[in-house]
Amino acid sequence: MKASDSGETELTMHSTARISAARRRCRARLTIIAIFVVCAAPIVAAFFAYFVVKPHGGQTNYGELIAPQRPIPADLQVLDEAGRPIALAAFKGKWLMVSADSGTCDKACVTKLYYMRQIRTLQGEQRARVLPVWLVTDDAPIQPKIRTAYAQTRMLRADPAALRAWLPASADTSLRDHIYLVDPVGHLMMIFPKNPDPVKINQDLVKLLKWSSVG
Template identity: 30%
Template sequence: MNDSQIPDTATRRSRRMAWILVGAFFGPLLLAFLLYYGGSFVGDGAWRPAGNTNRGDLIHPARPLPAFELVTTTGEKLDARTLDGKWNVIFVGDGQCDARCREALVLMRQTRLALNDDMTRVQRLFLVTDHCCDQTYLDAEHAGLITATLDSPDGQSLLAVFPDTDQGRIYIVDPLGNLMMSYSREAPQKGLLEDLKKLLKLSHIG
């Protein structure tokens, strides 16, 4: 073997080893990238992991509430300013309040109480679509609940922002008046509390 070939062989061996090391280092990163984003390329998205940990259904993009002015069942004015600066947990439904309605209102009440010192940052609303209202039940079981009817043009405009109101959902509106999350009746009972704790911890408003 020509002595001049020895450096070339050594150089090739060194380069080969360098590429092996590069592959060993970057290979897993490339694989992770392909597994995460591969669904975008092949169309099934089967490999992409869940991108969030919230228990409710995120409303994306968030829906700003329109300007509105309603009257509560106690005769007070309810408008967008009533919601400003607080996290608002809202149920939309018939004022006769069937089993799902009562279940949702109890969950909203107990969730707020479970927030302890942070409970003052959250208020509860019951927006009534019709047959208002079983006031005896509401007064006895849900002190502090804000109840208002949607039987006005402003009410109907507000109602149109909420998706799937016929499914007994609970909604969250942020302190800036954006509808941003909802919970079906099948959602975990503790899901609302878990999500609110995270939102309150991360929020610098409300």
């Protein structure tokens, strides 16, 4: 075989190898995109069915939809019940009902905890998909009777400044006035009004759990 023929053969082999590698990379990217679409589709479908289709006309949701959605900040650290630091994003995978308040927990605070507990219970077989979270915004000790009464609620201590940067409030309310809903992907998606109607919160959650298989 001539040297020129050998060189051309080697060049062709290299070209074929590069094309094959490029095709493998393309297939890998398409696979990743397909996985993302499959995972996100149920939540997107739930939002579309609940907030866009609106079969009965008008606004169907009680809570205010957060737009654009706010993902849990990757650097938002909390302390668990044992005082160990953990990223709040570690709780992704469930629907989170979130309250932020002082550890002293006055009547309004207890009311929010009670609502969240009861709304979760009302989901019946679906309740395992819902996690009540109390973000304690100071170092005040939590009363033992509250820990006992709300044992299914995760009680995590968080920096109030970091929470205010993530959780919105209106001009005439504060962080502690609201219950928030975070979807299983980790996006803050709803804020409920001060002195909320738990029946209407429950209606929102029931619809979301029905339309979404995620979480």
